[in-house]
Amino acid sequence: MDDVFEIKDLCDYNIVYNARCGYAVKLAQDLCAWIGEKWGRAPVMVPDQEPAAEKEIILGDACREENKALYCGDDALQAMECMIAAENGKIVIAGAGAYSTEQAAALFKHHVEAHRSIPTVRCSLLEAFPACRGSVRLMQYNILAGLPGYGRGVIIEDENYRKEMLAPIILGHDPDILVLNEFYDTWALILPQLLEQQYGYVALQRKDGTTNYNLLLYKLQRFELVASGYEDIQVVQHKHKRAVVWAVLRDKETGKRFQAFGTHLDHHGHGDLDQRRRQVCLLKMAMDKVAAQYTGTQVLMGDLNTRPGEPIYQEIKMQTGLHNAMEETGGIDCCFLDSSVAVTATYVDQGHHTAAASDHKPIVIDITYY
Secondary structure, X not given: OOOEXXXXXXXXOEEEEOOOOHHHHHHHHHHHHHHHHHHOOOOEEEEOOOOOOOOEEEEOOOOOHHHHHHOOOOOOOOOOEEEEEEEOOEEEEXXXXXXXXHHHHHHHHHHHHHHOEEEOEEEEOOOOOOOOOOOEEXXXXXXXXXXXXXXXXXXXXXXXXXXXXXXXXXXXXOOOEEEEEOOOHHHHHHXXXXXXXXXXXXXXXXXXXXEOOEEEEEEOOOEEEEXXXXXXXXXXXXXXXXXXXXXXXXXXXXXXXXXXXXXXXOOHHHOOHXXXXXXXXXXXXXXXXXXXXXXXXXXXXEEOOOOOOOHHHHHHHHHHOOEEOOHHHOOOEEEEEOOOEEEEEEEEOOOHHHOOOOOOOOEEEEEEXX
């Protein structure tokens, strides 16, 4: 396609969208309204079952020959990759998924407004991920349940929209042990297949067949699962199932063991201080139960809904005897460790690729054995 395509008038173009895709319809409507404001007349929106016209703006994976190679074959767009291009009356605005197509449309608008032209641009929306600086990489991430009203600002609660962002973020950081919070039923259907079968899943389902809202994952190539389970730590009854998920993992490289725990504690809106303290006691009892049967480095990760210096935070420190590697960040996402390992690096991913993925930022902790 042309390196730079000069724009004179977009009113005469048909906006072609994938009629089988809800987000494509909305994106086409937004683009149609924007062109109408700029040129005084809105173009026609056309589902991709209609025959091709001479002038078309082809959105996302709408069925057209001009964008076919971007969605199948060796040159297909990768997750979080987008492209704009134009040639011979055809303008392509494409992304690997809903989010990246939306960003491609924003890029298209920018170039039209600033330069009245469309360059050929293909780019990744992901920023570089730091390499591991230790022996083992840990990661904690609250990925936001797709419940009505949970989205805010640029964050859309729909998991099908955000899945394109979350899987590359996890795979990019490449954790050896990972805890995910708010892993609700829809996530259980979507995310495992996107993580390329690299991970084992601990206590994905509860005894009643429903999903555990906290998930602990471990890299299959790195660890052997010795034992696993979960303990309910619910104190106040509400829709969120509070549990601690645990696994005893043996490092295949060193033979060393981890007692890994993942949880999501109640916040102040779900119970008073005494009730939340009781929940910490239940957490400690679950950890002691595992420690009575198995050896290994203790790691507790989760959205603990408490910050350094607050009463519940101090209760956790006192009862577990562990230290939080992320204490200096002041956040509620924590990684508590015992003294058998050293922290070599910590990282809060503040990249723009996390901005619309969740209302939490992933935290990454690199550790090494003493």
